[in-house]
Amino acid sequence: MVVAASSWIDAAGQSSPPLHPAADVQALELARQAIAFRSVKGSGNQTIKVAELFRDALVGGGFSSADISITPVDDTAYMVARWRGSDPSLKPLVISGHLDVVEAKAADWQRDPFTAVVENGYLYGRGASDMKFDAALAIAAIVELKAQGFVPRRDIVIEFSGDEETDMKTSAIIAERFSNAELVVNIDGGGGTFDEQTGRPLYFTWQGAEKTYADFELTVTNPGGHSSQPRADSAINQLSRALLKIAAYRFTPELNDISRTYFVKAAQYEKPEIAAAMKAFAANPADAKAIETLAADPSHVGQIGTTCVTTMISGGHAQNALPQRASANVNCRIFPGHKPADIVAELARVIGDPEVHIKDVTEGSVANDASPMRPDFVAAVEGAMAVAYPGVPVFPSMASGASDSMWFRYHHVPSYGASPVFIKSSDDFSHGLNERISIANISPGITYYLALLRALAK
Numbered sequence: 092m093v094v095a096a097s098s099w100i101d102a103a104g105q106s107s108p109p110l111h112p113a114a115d116v117q118a119l120e121l122a123r124q125a126i127a128f129r130s131v132k133g134s135g136n137q138t139i140k141v142a143e144l145f146r147d148a149l150v151g152g153g154f155s156s157a158d159i160s161i162t163p164v165d166d167t168a169y170m171v172a173r174w175r176g177s178d179p180s181l182k183p184l185v186i187s188g189h190l191d192v193v194e195a196k197a198a199d200w201q202r203d204p205f206t207a208v209v210e211n212g213y214l215y216g217r218g219a220s221d222m223k224f225d226a227a228l229a230i231a232a233i234v235e236l237k238a239q240g241f242v243p244r245r246d247i248v249i250e251f252s253g254d255e256e257t258d259m260k261t262s263a264i265i266a267e268r269f270s271n272a273e274l275v276v277n278i279d280g281g282g283g284t285f286d287e288q289t290g291r292p293l294y295f296t297w298q299g300a301e302k303t304y305a306d307f308e309l310t311v312t313n314p315g316g317h318s319s320q321p322r323a324d325s326a327i328n329q330l331s332r333a334l335l336k337i338a339a340y341r342f343t344p345e346l347n348d349i350s351r352t353y354f355v356k357a358a359q360y361e362k363p364e365i366a367a368a369m370k371a372f373a374a375n376p377a378d379a380k381a382i383e384t385l386a387a388d389p390s391h392v393g394q395i396g397t398t399c400v401t402t403m404i405s406g407g408h409a410q411n412a413l414p415q416r417a418s419a420n421v422n423c424r425i426f427p428g429h430k431p432a433d434i435v436a437e438l439a440r441v442i443g444d445p446e447v448h449i450k451d452v453t454e455g456s457v458a459n460d461a462s463p464m465r466p467d468f469v470a471a472v473e474g475a476m477a478v479a480y481p482g483v484p485v486f487p488s489m490a491s492g493a494s495d496s497m498w499f500r501y502h503h504v505p506s507y508g509a510s511p512v513f514i515k516s517s518d519d520f521s522h523g524l525n526e527r528i529s530i531a532n533i534s535p536g537i538t539y540y541l542a543l544l545r546a547l548a549k
């Protein structure tokens with residue numbers, strides 16, 4: 092099905108003549124086709140088909156197939172396309188995304204997750220919001236930009252990893268290969284918020300930092316014995332005391348440029364009590380009242396500092412034996428700028444029991460710092476938003492989850508989550524059931540990319 096671009100109502104509720112109708116139509120078609128491929132880790136993984144779909148769209152738009160590579164890795168694949176700039180001495184601009192999606196069990200969905208459906212202004216399907224629609228918008232915008240005759244000064248590299256949702260092996264490979272990049276625009280991060288009531292664009296945030304993911308295994312061992320002859324010491328009790336100390340502990344709250352700006356600018360969209368706490372915390376990260384308020388709010392506690400929480404526990408080996416071993420997994424989300432080893436040392440101090448052994452068992456994650464608020468990027472993203480959504484506030488944010496930006500920041504390449512897609516909070520079903528995205532995003536999303544790429548690749 093092809094939706095006539097001219098019939099679209101934009102996100103501001105106004106019907107306006109399409110600025111780039113071919114790109115708008117292509118974006119929706121690519122998104123629909125991409126959703127139909129089951130690009131999920133495991134047997135039957137069709138990630139390579141998504142890569143081929145996007146490659147073919149670029150070749151159809153006049154790009155040389157010699158500049159596009161698809162590299163199989165295990166059961167997946169990643170794609171790298173290079174649009175050669177006029178000045179080879181400049182470092183490339185990298186557009187980063189991913190081709191894979193999280194598993195979806197069709198029986199639990201109202202519609203088949205791997206059949207794209209457009210209904211009531213929404214595109215439904217696994218990957219609609221994370222992130223096949225985003226990828227389709229970017230590909231269509233690049234094809235449009237080339238058709239407009241634009242020639243970038245620096246190379247534009249568009250790369251899509253193939254296992255961002257699972258192992259991130261391809262993500263690490265790509266970031267290593269482009270560790271010389273000028274900067275990265277990660278189209279799987281950032282984004283706008285639609286007002287719940289009116290559906291109008293409320294604000295847009297670009298993501299300039301994310302917390303570092305870490306898993307620490309805590310273990311206590313004990314000689315054990317017969318449960319009819321209890322000992323004073325117990326591996327389970329000893330571990331429990333350590334875990335309760337961690338639960339009661341608060342890492343020193345902290346701020347960086349990105350979170351400070353976020354708290355100041357985003358406060359206006361919150362309830363009065365939270366808003367006051369955000370402003371007070373931005374002014375003074377030692378403000379006790381503000382800390383209490385934000386720490387009690389699950390949507391903000393992760394933004395004011397490192398958090399650690401016990402997520403798994405095991406211990407003992409028989410109902411009638413004293414435990415010889417007890418262990419737990421403590422999952423930490425580390426504030427940008429700290430190394431996992433520093434957090435291990437801090438936890439050890441908090442526990443104060445050298446018999447509790449702490450081991451870093453983190454997989455698929457690396458420590459990373461916040462990206463700087465680079466004036467050229469900030470100007471480009473604000474300028475592009477001003478064209479796509481005039482008057483909508485733009486400010487930075489820090490994510491509590493991890494994305495492919497982590498791998499670039501690990502190589503000290505500034506990386507910014509800057510997807511132009513807006514969503515109502517109540518519509519956010521990424522990784523979940525009945526994932527969907529408003530197709531009102533298409534036309535302004537293309538407009539945004541055209542302006543952003545022109546600004547950053549010049």
Ligand SMILES: [Zn+2]
Pocket residue numbers: 189221222255279
């Ligand atoms: Zn994603």
